[in-house]
Amino acid sequence: xxxxxxxxxxxxxxxxxxxxxxxxxxxxxxxxxxxxxxxxxxxxxxxxxxxxxxxxxxxxxxxxxxxxxxxxxxxxxxxxxxxxxxxxxxxxxxxxxxxxxxxxxxxxxxxxxxxxxxxxxxxxxxxxxxxxxxxxxxxxxxxxxxxxxxxxxxxxxxxxxxxxxxxxxxxxxxxxxxxxxxxxxxxxxxxxxxxxxxxxxxxxxxxxxxxxxxxxxxxxxxxxxxxxxxxxxxxxxxxxxxxxxxxxxxxxxxxxxxxxxxxxxx
Numbered sequence: 001x002x003x004x005x006x007x008x009x010x011x012x013x014x015x016x017x018x019x020x021x022x023x024x025x026x027x028x029x030x031x032x033x034x035x036x037x038x039x040x041x042x043x044x045x046x047x048x049x050x051x052x053x054x055x056x057x058x059x060x061x062x063x064x065x066x067x068x069x070x071x072x073x074x075x076x077x078x079x080x081x082x083x084x085x086x087x088x089x090x091x092x093x094x095x096x097x098x099x100x101x102x103x104x105x106x107x108x109x110x111x112x113x114x115x116x117x118x119x120x121x122x123x124x125x126x127x128x129x130x131x132x133x134x135x136x137x138x139x140x141x142x143x144x145x146x147x148x149x150x151x152x153x154x155x156x157x158x159x160x161x162x163x164x165x166x167x168x169x170x171x172x173x174x175x176x177x178x179x180x181x182x183x184x185x186x187x188x189x190x191x192x193x194x195x196x197x198x199x200x201x202x203x204x205x206x207x208x209x210x211x212x213x214x215x216x217x218x219x220x221x222x223x224x225x226x227x228x229x230x231x232x233x234x235x236x237x238x239x240x241x242x243x244x245x246x247x248x249x250x251x252x253x254x255x256x257x258x259x260x261x262x263x264x265x266x
């Protein structure tokens with residue numbers, strides 16, 4: 001799986017910009033079975049063109065009311081694309097399926113008691129594409145989410161379905177068959193523990209900066225394949241390799257660096 005960074009432009013209505021401290025992760029499905037409904041096309045959609053009226057309100061390009069929706073990650077059976085930094089708000093779980101008078105402000109007991117009806121501001125969101133190989137896409141979502149959970153100190157018990165927050169039938173496969181959801185969270189917990197055993201208190205992901213021997217490098221995308229990175233206008237190459245329980249980063253002209261030698265900043 002490759003990781004890509006296609007961040008929504010700052011100021012775009014789908015990128016609120018507020019800084020958050022995530023305490024959980026919410027999993028969705030895109031609900032689009034079209035073969036073209038890949039993770040990248042979803043990323044393009046949430047970054048779509050828009051305009052503002054004279055009062056400054058966001059409008060779709062055709063002038064109709066803007067549909068606010070976004071997620072941090074879009075993931076399919078091949079790749080994952082980051083659209084919003086994990087420490088910024090995304091618009092993914094604000095909908096209400098119940099009466100505003102249900103005691104939980106139109107959402108669920110979990111949404112009220114754990115997230116104070118502000119799940120958008122307290123969680124990282126993962127949209128899993130259901131346009132092709134759903135099982136493989138879910139396995140990729142495990143790999144993506146586990147790194148976030150380790151980085152932000154989130155326990156697997158804080159993994160939720162969209163359904164758990166708002167009552168919406170999403171991800172549909174995990175709502176209609178709770179056994180599949182249990183299997184998914186067990187895989188997630190196993191991957192979290194594996195990363196912790198490797199010493200991952202943090203990790204290298206889209207837009208992270210790498211500090212090695214006093215020099216800072218910034219990568220444009222993830223680390224599963226060779227990357228071009230830049231330092232003061234000089235191009236370098238970095239590649240993370242994980243073998244035999246160890247994690248190394250290879251920086252061109254600088255050689256191999258053990259993970260313990262690196263500090264990571266996002």
